[in-house]
Amino acid sequence: MNLKNLFGLFAKVFVSVAFAGVFYFGWMAAAIPILKSGVIWAKVICWLSAPVITAAGFACGIVIFELLLGARKSKFRDIVSWPLASCYIGAAIVFPFGPMLIVFAMFALGAVSIFTKEIVSIRAVNKQKNSSSL
DSSP states (O other), rough: OOOHHHHHHHHHHHHHHHHHHHHHHHHHHHHHHHHHOHHHHHHHHOOOOOOHHHHHHHHHHHHHHHHHTTTOOHHHHHHHHHHHHHHHHHHHGGGGGGGGGGGHHHHHHHHHHHHHHHHHHHHHHHHHHHHHHH
């Protein structure tokens, strides 16, 4: 992996985390009145939607980054599965310690999943280039 790929990787992860933050902030703005309402089923739906919204933010960050560079190569459904799984895992692990702490686990594991997804993508492209040049 060269320096250009490494810089692009960190830039993609940064933009992805920034978009996840924007999406999570929007979720919090909508969730606070719902969580204060006292309606149990609304609270459950609200807490279950937090990882989905945050994962969508991670995926949208990647899509927007690729669109701005003019190199759209990833499909949204291929991207969103990585942070969705990691956000739910992080939320499930941390929720018993306090539901408001899930944001830290979702962001940490979401960023790691995006980083891992991009490494896998770069290796797949490099492998494909190496096999086609033979």
